[in-house]
Amino acid sequence: MYKDGNSKKCRVGRGAEIFFEGRTYRSEALWPYFGKHVTVKTPDTGSGSVEAYDEDGKFIAECLPVPEFNQTARPSLDRSEEVESAAEPS
Numbered sequence: 001m002y003k004d005g006n007s008k009k010c011r012v013g014r015g016a017e018i019f020f021e022g023r024t025y026r027s028e029a030l031w032p033y034f035g036k037h038v039t040v041k042t043p044d045t046g047s048g049s050v051e052a053y054d055e056d057g058k059f060i061a062e063c064l065p066v067p068e069f070n071q072t073a074r075p076s077l078d079r080s081e082e083v084e085s086a087a088e089p090s
Contacts, residue, residue: 006021007039007041008020008021008039008040009037009039010037010038011035011036011037012033012034012035012036012038013034014034016030016031017030018030018052018063020040020042020050023065023066024066025040025049025050025064025066026063026064026066027061027062028061029060030052030060033052033054033060037055038053039052039053039054039057040052040053041053048064049062049063049064049065051063
């Protein structure tokens, strides 16, 4: 079963990735479809993944969300103290 209205044609881009409903998804099985359009559907399972189908409606693969890089989650990169101490002669 699929959620109503959650089906869309998406172009397979670099990294065998598709962009669907504001998120990027990926599957190695999408490589042969690079540059082409596939139909993407959201299953009712709530798994967070989507399914890709070729233009004939044949299932290609389950595509998993690509983790988003969160700049604010990174630790501080202020290493000025280390640089200063390394520059001082012992």
